[in-house]
Amino acid sequence: MTSGxxxxxxxxxxxxxxxxxxxxxxLGYKLRVFDADAGRQAAAMASGAVGATSPKDCxxxxxxxxxxxxxxxxxxxVVFGQAGLSDALLSPQIVVDFxxxxxxxxxxxxxxxxxxxxxxxxxxPVSGGPSAAGEGTLTxxxxxxxxxxxxxxxxxxxxxRQFTHVGQTGMGSVxxxxxxxxxxxxxxxxxxxxxxxxxxxxxxxxxPECVKYGHADGVLMQQLYPRIAAHDFAPRAxxxxxxKDLDMVQELARSSGTATPMSGQAAQLFRLLVxxxxxxxxGTGIYRxxxxxxxxxxxxGESARAQ
Amino acid sequence: MPSNSYGFVGLGAMGMPMVSKALAARLDVHxxxxxxxxxxxxxxxxxxxxxxxxxxxxxxxxxxxxxxxAPIVEAVALGEAGLIHGKRIKHYIDLSTTGPTMSRxxxxxxxxxxxxxxxxPVSGGPIGVRNExxAVMASGSEQTLERARPFLATFAKTFVHLGxxxxxxxxxxxxxxxLTATNMVIVGEALAFAEKGGIEPEDLFRIINAGSGRSWVSxxxxxxxVVTRRYDQNFRTELMHKDVTLCMQEAERMGVPMWLGAxxxxxxxxxxxxxxxxxxxxxIAALIEGWAGLNIEDAAxxxx
Numbered sequence: 001m002t003s004g005x006x007x008x009x010x011x012x013x014x015x016x017x018x019x020x021x022x023x024x025x026x027l028g029y030k031l032r033v034f035d036a037d038a039g040r041q042a043a044a045m046a047s048g049a050v051g052a053t054s055p056k057d058c059x060x061x062x063x064x065x066x067x068x069x070x071x072x073x074x075x076x077x078v079v080f081g082q083a084g085l086s087d088a089l090l091s092p093q094i095v096v097d098f099x100x101x102x103x104x105x106x107x108x109x110x111x112x113x114x115x116x117x118x119x120x121x122x123x124x125p126v127s128g129g130p131s132a133a134g135e136g137t138l139t140x141x142x143x144x145x146x147x148x149x150x151x152x153x154x155x156x157x158x159x160x161r162q163f164t165h166v167g168q169t170g171m172g173s174v175x176x177x178x179x180x181x182x183x184x185x186x187x188x189x190x191x192x193x194x195x196x197x198x199x200x201x202x203x204x205x206x207x208p209e210c211v212k213y214g215h216a217d218g219v220l221m222q223q224l225y226p227r228i229a230a231h232d233f234a235p236r237a238x239x240x241x242x243x244k245d246l247d248m249v250q251e252l253a254r255s256s257g258t259a260t261p262m263s264g265q266a267a268q269l270f271r272l273l274v275x276x277x278x279x280x281x282x283g284t285g286i287y288r289x290x291x292x293x294x295x296x297x298x299x300x301g302e303s304a305r306a307q
Numbered sequence: 308m309p310s311n312s313y314g315f316v317g318l319g320a321m322g323m324p325m326v327s328k329a330l331a332a333r334l335d336v337h338x339x340x341x342x343x344x345x346x347x348x349x350x351x352x353x354x355x356x357x358x359x360x361x362x363x364x365x366x367x368x369x370x371x372x373x374x375x376x377a378p379i380v381e382a383v384a385l386g387e388a389g390l391i392h393g394k395r396i397k398h399y400i401d402l403s404t405t406g407p408t409m410s411r412x413x414x415x416x417x418x419x420x421x422x423x424x425x426x427x428p429v430s431g432g433p434i435g436v437r438n439e440x441x442a443v444m445a446s447g448s449e450q451t452l453e454r455a456r457p458f459l460a461t462f463a464k465t466f467v468h469l470g471x472x473x474x475x476x477x478x479x480x481x482x483x484x485x486l487t488a489t490n491m492v493i494v495g496e497a498l499a500f501a502e503k504g505g506i507e508p509e510d511l512f513r514i515i516n517a518g519s520g521r522s523w524v525s526x527x528x529x530x531x532x533v534v535t536r537r538y539d540q541n542f543r544t545e546l547m548h549k550d551v552t553l554c555m556q557e558a559e560r561m562g563v564p565m566w567l568g569a570x571x572x573x574x575x576x577x578x579x580x581x582x583x584x585x586x587x588x589x590x591i592a593a594l595i596e597g598w599a600g601l602n603i604e605d606a607a608x609x610x611x
Binding site for chain 1: 566570577580581582598599600
């Protein structure tokens with residue numbers, strides 16, 4: 001690193017990566033971006049980043065390579081696909097993957113990248129959503145070697161307000177899975193709460209005030225619940241994404257030899273919503289399962305059949 | 308009054324064919340129901356009309372009830388014009404599924420008036436009555452069981468007496484219905500899974516029913532009422548929900564954790580929120596198939 005700030009390659013500038021890249025560019029980081037979606041890449045370039053033509057093209061001259069991708073398959077393609085990272089990475093470059101992926105996948109791709117390129121892999125999934133990404137107030141949990149983690153500390157201070165080095169590569173994803181167990185299950189729990197409040201005849205919007213400072217209070221009660229009560233299903237975290245995460249939680253539980261009945265049930269409820277054709281609404285849309293109008297059931301069936 | 312005279316209150320999906328069978332066997336049956344057309348139908352077959360439950364209990368010594376839920380049993384047995392006010396009643400037999408708590412409450416009140424009580428829920432459904440293959444699980448007075456037997460034998464094949472404690476038979480019945488309510492759901496899920504995998508329902512049931520996964524639900528209910536798309540099991544979703552709820556309430560009272568039972572109860576509750584309370588319980592298969600995105604022609608009608 002020649003200047004004070006590391007030079008960055010940023011691959012995947014969508015719902016989360018977009019605002020994070022824009023914030024870093026605004027803070028004066030030298031940033032090259034690549035996204036398979038030209039519109040997203042153009043938006044990132046408009047906020048001050050330099051565009052690249054491929055993942056391989058993106059990483060030249062970078063100190064740190066940042067990834068923010070929607071799925072494990074997308075990470076695999078970016079790294080080992082055509083004009084992928086593995087063709088260009090050179091130690092001591094470090095890959096920092098902010099995506100939510102399974103711990104097993106993370107360890108596996110970390111080892112494969114190290115074998116081919118000698119570069120270290122940090123898994124650093126984030127929590128907080130697009131608005132926290134833009135404001136630099138993300139919660140970040142990371143897995144990697146002490147050496148690699150030391151090299152990203154100044155960067156993570158600029159994008160998050162909470163950073164925890166959990167352990168070796170893969171442990172950031174373990175922590176994120178467990179966080180998703182809590183969050184994903186709570187989407188369903190809070191949707192139940194809203195519906196029950198409505199059905200029992202109270203003003204559902206009053207609940208966060210009712211329970212403030214009590215045991216049912218919390219970030220989700222104050223921030224997520226009001227959106228459900230307002231029937232606001234505009235996507236911030238897609239229902240299908242929450243389902244994917246909850247399914248990964250079940251897989252982690254299986255491979256760890258433990259039972260997770262509550263989050264397992266939440267996963268089935270999200271599957272019901274997604275299979276019925278509502279995958280692209282926000283996770284708050286789990287509320288729609290409880291609305292209870294028969295016409296709504298028909299709508300679910302029809303939209304599923306139309307797919 | 309001849310000793311083969313009986314009273315019967317509650318002429319629904321079960322009571323109606325039961326009384327029909329008894330009449331066909333030339334038994335003398337005094338009936339009451341708030342549904343006048345049901346009464347008319349049976350009077351035409353030879354039943355004697357009475358204008359209240361108390362009137363039935365004034366006419367005969369042995370009275371059966373077959374009613375949809377606990378509050379109605381309480382009203383018919385102990386209410387203002389209830390059986391308990393009848394002058395002749397000596398034997399009271401409850402064929403309903405109402406849970407042990409109500410069964411004991413009515414049993415205690417009857418016993419104080421010197422009426423012998425038999426708690427006698429049945430299993431097998433209207434088809435079981437028609438085929439004379441119903442199973443009767445009974446607890447309470449053995450003498451009352453003997454008085455009831457000639458009537459019950461006109462449509463029931465299996466009798467199990469569980470001893471003198473009123474309410475015990477209800478526990479057995481709730482255990483049975485917990486399984487039926489569970490099997491209805493899980494067979495529906497297996498069906499949707501197989502269908503989405505391209506398997507014909509006929510092939511699925513041929514194999515299930517030859518193997519370890521079979522049950523009454525897979526052998527009778529689904530092939531007859533779902534695969535045919537007739538949805539004519541003649542048992543409403545609301546009643547299935549009531550039975551599994553009674554079971555969960557009793558399990559809660561007794562301290563029996565039920566992992567699946569709790570979920571099965573939620574499933575039926577959820578089906579009711581989808582407008583299915585009055586629908587035939589077999590329609591939940593179409594509901595599940597619809598969720599899986601299967602192109603079942605009348606899945607959209609499931610919420611009728």
